[in-house]
Amino acid sequence: MPTRPRPSSGVTIGDVAAAADVSRATVSRAFSRPELLRPETVDHVKAVAERLGYTANRAAQALSTGRFGNIAMVVPDVANPFFPPMVRTVQSRAEQADLAVFLGDADESAEREAKLAARFSPQVDGFILASPRLSAERIWELADKRPVVLVNRDVEGIPRVLIDSSGGMTEGVVHLKRLGHRRIAYLAGPRDSWSDQQRRSAITRAAAAAGMEVEVIEVGRPSYTAGRSAVSALVAAGATAAVAFDDVVSQGVLAGLELRDIAVPRDFSLMGCDDTLAALTTPAMTSVSAASAAAGTAAADLLVRMLETGRAEPERLTVATHLVVRATTGPAAG
């Protein structure tokens, strides 16, 4: 039998109260509502608390207030470089509001997202779901119990921050057209990803408008290896340029092309998305920027505001994107 874990610090509000010769209520108020007390009392209590090394027991606090002081962030894959910057900004914004952040990695699975949500739900004040794969119904259900903010997912009635890549995508298509490309490929991401749906339709639309053909190649889980193995399909498609779902896939494609001695951008043009790794590849990749860090801050802001006001605000913020031209796109070969 495990020994009963010692609490935060052995000292409770009662100890402080006794030492300071006041009631427990006064100690509590000295921290939570000091304006109700005489300033000298507050100082005295705080000094005594400090001396004793008092730290409030979070569980007790949560139990009586009903607030946990925690939020949960769920991402499909922390290892995807799109997410870490977002995780960091969410965290720093949360910290300002004195909220601690649980992180859940759903491994690209809706089922695991649901599990994580269920696990976190009883001890958080709210959720940030980044690129969630859950069905709208399940998101509504969750939002019915706890404030939820989505990133990169557009569900009616739920506050959300959307990185609108259609702008950048369209620019990208135009860019390729100017370079003389007529037939391009889109290396598509997970079908249940909103980002993919958005990018897919943006590129299709833009290509149609520009009078270009576009072949969609399904890649599935966006990973380096998936990108690399998509190259054969890419070659078979007879396109002269490709746009990948994200930079990770794109980087894989770049490596795959190199393996087949297809020179980029001489023989083939390649465009990524998210601009997470683009600057780091050789040659540096043309990509659609996506300020994931900014999206994280915005999402956290939204959630914090909801928690503070107690109101839901079904806002729909969008973050614009644009094309960053680097060295992987060039004139169409032939």
Next chain:
Amino acid sequence: MPTRPRPSSGVTIGDVAAAADVSRATVSRAFSRPELLRPETVDHVKAVAERLGYTANRAAQALSTGRFGNIAMVVPDVANPFFPPMVRTVQSRAEQADLAVFLGDADESAEREAKLAARFSPQVDGFILASPRLSAERIWELADKRPVVLVNRDVEGIPRVLIDSSGGMTEGVVHLKRLGHRRIAYLAGPRDSWSDQQRRSAITRAAAAAGMEVEVIEVGRPSYTAGRSAVSALVAAGATAAVAFDDVVSQGVLAGLELRDIAVPRDFSLMGCDDTLAALTTPAMTSVSAASAAAGTAAADLLVRMLETGRAEPERLTVATHLVVRATTGPAAG
């Protein structure tokens, strides 16, 4: 004034008890110690609970048991590709033990690590500190209040999982020597990083043993740009090969060399460390493997065991490393 947040689900143990016509104690036991009850009672209670949508209030549970069911993981930088795999494995191991994971990103700062630890401490059962920058004293202090497991940090008396890169480093030096290199450079990481200290001394020792010269170049925070800007110092050092603190730095160096038209590996040989990005660069990088995922599992295992047994186990596990030769190392020029 925010409305009082609705608890996990309106329904409490009392509601279930009333509906099932048993006492609250019985409901509690049906979940936590079912072996004390008649099986039929357990089934009945669970069925009623299910029907009512009962979820235990974590705060109340934590308050009476003194266990939170949470652990905290603190990393210096989630965006560094070394950490995400570790985060994932820690999380999946924690999940098996029904523990939720707080993630803290310390932004490479000891001060922020301390802040995060203080913030998490009152609501977690234990800590995993990955590559912590905190002083040994502060780690001891923390470990005095809560079980702590370290990764990549060797502090006496604290259970720890060490990725022993000296093995791989030594292999690397030998490899370079065979290729004819006599003067090499080490692009050092943060001085307060244990990994850096270990790698620094391993390379110095191995080089001395091989009769090679080694110039240490301080890079500071390990990042792509830091690596890139270190190239001038690297060139000035007159070395024919370099070993970087990690793959991120190494990737930056690779780009910097390319910018100066220094061909790798023809004119210069480069070795990374951690093998996180090495396979992804062009040319693919020679690097010292570091199974960060395995380290994460081991660390989580250790912590879970400590929590379950209630005993501290000052174990010191090491994970071996080896050299993975790829395409960035070749015969010394000239």
Next chain:
DNA sequence: ACTTGACGTGCAACCGGTTGCACGTCACAC
């Protein structure tokens, strides 16, 4: 038939905070 003990369940205290309400004090107005 009576003791004994194992078993299943309930009672009530407890974990450590928070908060509505009541009480005492004191300054001020009348």
Next chain:
DNA sequence: GTGTGACGTGCAACCGGTTGCACGTCAAGT
């Protein structure tokens, strides 16, 4: 001098679980 209200603090209930102990029941042992 008494009434009035603001102010500062304490009392005690409450949040929702857990758990030591006690009680009642029933089967086995003598």
